[in-house]
Amino acid sequence: MALSEAQLDGAEPERPERSGVELSGAEIVVQALADEGVEFVFGYPGGAVLHIYDALFRQESVKHILVRHEQGASHAADGYARATGKCGVCLVTSGPGATNAVTGIATAYMDSIPMVVLTGQVPTPVIGSDAFQEVDTVGITRPCVKHNFLVKDVRDLAVTIRKAFYIAMSGRPGPVVVDIPKDVTDPNIKIPYDYPRDVKMRSYNPVLKGHPGQIRKAVDLIIQAKRPVFYTGGGVVLGEASAQLTDFVRMTGFPVTSTLMGLGAYPMTDPQFIGMLGMHGTYEANMAMHETDVLIAIGARFDDRVTGKIEHFCPHAKIIHVDVDPSSISKNVKVHVPIVGQVANVLSDMIKLYRELAPRRDEHPVADWWSKIAEWRAVDCMRYDRNSTAIKPQFAVETLYKVTGGDLYLTSDVGQHQMFAAQFYPFDKPRRWINSGGLGTMGFGLPAAMGVQLAFPDAQVACISGEASILMCIQELATCLQYGLPVKIILLNNGYMGMVRQWQEFFYESRYSNSYVDALPDFVKLAESFGHVGMRVDQPADLEAAMTEAFAMKNRLVFMDVIVDPTENVYPMIAAGKGHHEMQLAPSLSDRELA
Amino acid sequence: MRHIIAVLLENEAGALSRVAGLFSARGYNIESLTVAPTDDPTLSRMTLVTTGNDDVVEQIKKQLNKLIDTVKLLDLSEGPHIEREMMLIKVRAERQDREELKRLTEIFRAKIIDVTDTSYVIELTGASKKLDAFIGAVPEGLIVEVVRSGPTGISRGDKGLTI
Ligand SMILES: Cc1cc2nc3c(=O)[nH]c(=O)nc-3n(C[C@H](O)[C@H](O)[C@H](O)COP(=O)(O)OP(=O)(O)OC[C@H]3O[C@@H](n4cnc5c(N)ncnc54)[C@H](O)[C@@H]3O)c2cc1C
Ligand SMILES: Cc1ncc(C[n+]2csc(CCOP(=O)(O)OP(=O)(O)O)c2C)c(N)n1
Ligand SMILES: [Mg+2]
Numbered sequence: 001m002a003l004s005e006a007q008l009d010g011a012e013p014e015r016p017e018r019s020g021v022e023l024s025g026a027e028i029v030v031q032a033l034a035d036e037g038v039e040f041v042f043g044y045p046g047g048a049v050l051h052i053y054d055a056l057f058r059q060e061s062v063k064h065i066l067v068r069h070e071q072g073a074s075h076a077a078d079g080y081a082r083a084t085g086k087c088g089v090c091l092v093t094s095g096p097g098a099t100n101a102v103t104g105i106a107t108a109y110m111d112s113i114p115m116v117v118l119t120g121q122v123p124t125p126v127i128g129s130d131a132f133q134e135v136d137t138v139g140i141t142r143p144c145v146k147h148n149f150l151v152k153d154v155r156d157l158a159v160t161i162r163k164a165f166y167i168a169m170s171g172r173p174g175p176v177v178v179d180i181p182k183d184v185t186d187p188n189i190k191i192p193y194d195y196p197r198d199v200k201m202r203s204y205n206p207v208l209k210g211h212p213g214q215i216r217k218a219v220d221l222i223i224q225a226k227r228p229v230f231y232t233g234g235g236v237v238l239g240e241a242s243a244q245l246t247d248f249v250r251m252t253g254f255p256v257t258s259t260l261m262g263l264g265a266y267p268m269t270d271p272q273f274i275g276m277l278g279m280h281g282t283y284e285a286n287m288a289m290h291e292t293d294v295l296i297a298i299g300a301r302f303d304d305r306v307t308g309k310i311e312h313f314c315p316h317a318k319i320i321h322v323d324v325d326p327s328s329i330s331k332n333v334k335v336h337v338p339i340v341g342q343v344a345n346v347l348s349d350m351i352k353l354y355r356e357l358a359p360r361r362d363e364h365p366v367a368d369w370w371s372k373i374a375e376w377r378a379v380d381c382m383r384y385d386r387n388s389t390a391i392k393p394q395f396a397v398e399t400l401y402k403v404t405g406g407d408l409y410l411t412s413d414v415g416q417h418q419m420f421a422a423q424f425y426p427f428d429k430p431r432r433w434i435n436s437g438g439l440g441t442m443g444f445g446l447p448a449a450m451g452v453q454l455a456f457p458d459a460q461v462a463c464i465s466g467e468a469s470i471l472m473c474i475q476e477l478a479t480c481l482q483y484g485l486p487v488k489i490i491l492l493n494n495g496y497m498g499m500v501r502q503w504q505e506f507f508y509e510s511r512y513s514n515s516y517v518d519a520l521p522d523f524v525k526l527a528e529s530f531g532h533v534g535m536r537v538d539q540p541a542d543l544e545a546a547m548t549e550a551f552a553m554k555n556r557l558v559f560m561d562v563i564v565d566p567t568e569n570v571y572p573m574i575a576a577g578k579g580h581h582e583m584q585l586a587p588s589l590s591d592r593e594l595a
Numbered sequence: 596m597r598h599i600i601a602v603l604l605e606n607e608a609g610a611l612s613r614v615a616g617l618f619s620a621r622g623y624n625i626e627s628l629t630v631a632p633t634d635d636p637t638l639s640r641m642t643l644v645t646t647g648n649d650d651v652v653e654q655i656k657k658q659l660n661k662l663i664d665t666v667k668l669l670d671l672s673e674g675p676h677i678e679r680e681m682m683l684i685k686v687r688a689e690r691q692d693r694e695e696l697k698r699l700t701e702i703f704r705a706k707i708i709d710v711t712d713t714s715y716v717i718e719l720t721g722a723s724k725k726l727d728a729f730i731g732a733v734p735e736g737l738i739v740e741v742v743r744s745g746p747t748g749i750s751r752g753d754k755g756l757t758i
Binding site for chain 1: 604605608609612613616620650653654657658660661663664665666758
């Protein structure tokens, strides 16, 4: 587990002491990373970071992974962080190195992923003079980082790096940029190195425990609830609170739904799980949201893709909201019982109190509610045409589940394929489903998968993608070859920017403006030219065997170009500005009498 | 509603731009913002005036608190407090206008701090409304230039916003 008991109590982990040695700034950077226990640095060299690259060359504890584009570095560090719960680290040069990394930084920021990004900067005496490869990295990244630093004095370097890790990992996690001018890493200026064991910051004290009075109010509401729903999000994954959540949900017997970011924190194959909610969530989850009387929101941020039109959101509910970030609470939706704290701590306290206070009863506390949910479930909202002669994307994901036995780390790009994966691959563990939810960054999937595969070299890792998304970071196929990363790329090739095409079909009278992906490369040859295995499948009957063959190649990256039905849409769908009860179902379903 | 919020910030390069960036990125109103170091040189104190409904102002305060550089924050408008703003105003002062402007200065307890044959610079401190009133009282066409500091504030009573 990434967050130890000690950290949840606010204590800092023990660190080896290494004092007295004289190091240059460049050596301090590398030694500090080693002292943080960093395994991998994802990076790309350039003038401003050459001293640091030289220091990296002369040691073995930190391994550098050379990506092929700095966006790949930030996504790979992000993927590593999402899969492990540890802090991702990347290192890029000044100017274009830093700007290339920004998309990955913003991606991590929107999903609250802990990351430390070291950027080179021009030497301090020329900062502000439009020097070669100078950009105001602190200024450019300010709106998409949890915090950033410009280190102007080598004596501040170690403590700043320690602070960066502390800030990135504690409270609501997020990326932190440390901008380091070249002269600060000068190999000829050596100072005594002392890595601080812990940092105290008077201006930053994240809340750990929830307020007992608020927890009591919440538990009282939970006990009285007639139509309760747990609405859980990425905070449960980030806060390592899967076990507590699972205990509490089972103990109460309540239904549980999750956001895209929380999938797997509660086992999705469990009958109490009613599916994802929101824009492409299940009928039963969204209807339950509409009818619920007590909504228990845990580590979720009431995103607009989840709430739909705010005026229609949970019209009958008292809302409990547990979140470590006070600014997430009552931001979009006003809540009745706010609880600020680490989700694992708050859930443990709730469980204790619930055990004390909940009356013993023979009948199921919310049996009527479950019958209602069963009616909604019977609509079978995710039905699709299983007899299609074309490969349906849903079928491809189901086959992936079958072939991998549910034991997979799956990264995703952005589009229809991402939604189909979320809907049709039930994850039973947290940190297995790795995708860009908040920023929705095409190009995330492949580099993220590299970070995951490095962290877990023996695990099955796949990247589900679309023919448009994959081209955005395709150059990372070279990185995969260099480091022997046997990622399986499952390309759901529909020949369209499917998600864009779907919106154009629904809302622009099928005027498919620039959403056809023309002049596509031959992906099989492309994979082969990068030294990997390429496969193409276009018949439903061949898919399972081909996937089985691909996953049997334990040491090879296999790029599966799966030709899928170009016209398939993602259902159900709540159009922008609609409420949960106004879902659009697949055409074959919408005529049916609904419960 | 109008709120006047006092913030103690780490006196770090860039702290001010984080606050300014926050307001523009999130589309919050900002009427004025003043900032200067305090008696403790590691701390700056910022006073900002903003308007918005209760929910928006609540979010503004949470977002300000969330900035890593923010040490402490107080919404002065939630309790009894004193507000002061300083204004320097340059006016054309010739012939009979000189007397009229001097009289106004006395009535408002302002001070004339620079004099030429044709102009005065007047200094006035007080609640922002008083400054508005002074500007309104200056006869048509005489104002050359107005500089206002934006309000600063402090709570009444013995408690202080310190660390
Ligand atoms: C094409 C596309 C379609 C999408 N459709 C949907 C959809 O249908 N349904 C859907 O749900 N999403 C959808 N999304 C994703 C959506 O945009 C948001 O990213 C997502 O809903 C946010 O999930 P979340 O609320 O779990 O928040 P996250 O971004 O995961 O935020 C986590 C919350 O938990 C808090 N937190 C973090 N750590 C802790 C801790 N230790 N203790 C307590 N609290 C903590 C944070 O402060 C934050 O408030 C879609 C995205 C794309 C790109
Ligand atoms: C970097 C970036 N640019 C544009 C978008 C807008 N966008 C969202 S989905 C999508 C189409 C994705 O197409 P594809 O990868 O083929 O996936 P499909 O929807 O067809 O499964 C686009 C362009 C985005 N999310 N990210
Ligand atoms: Mg496509």
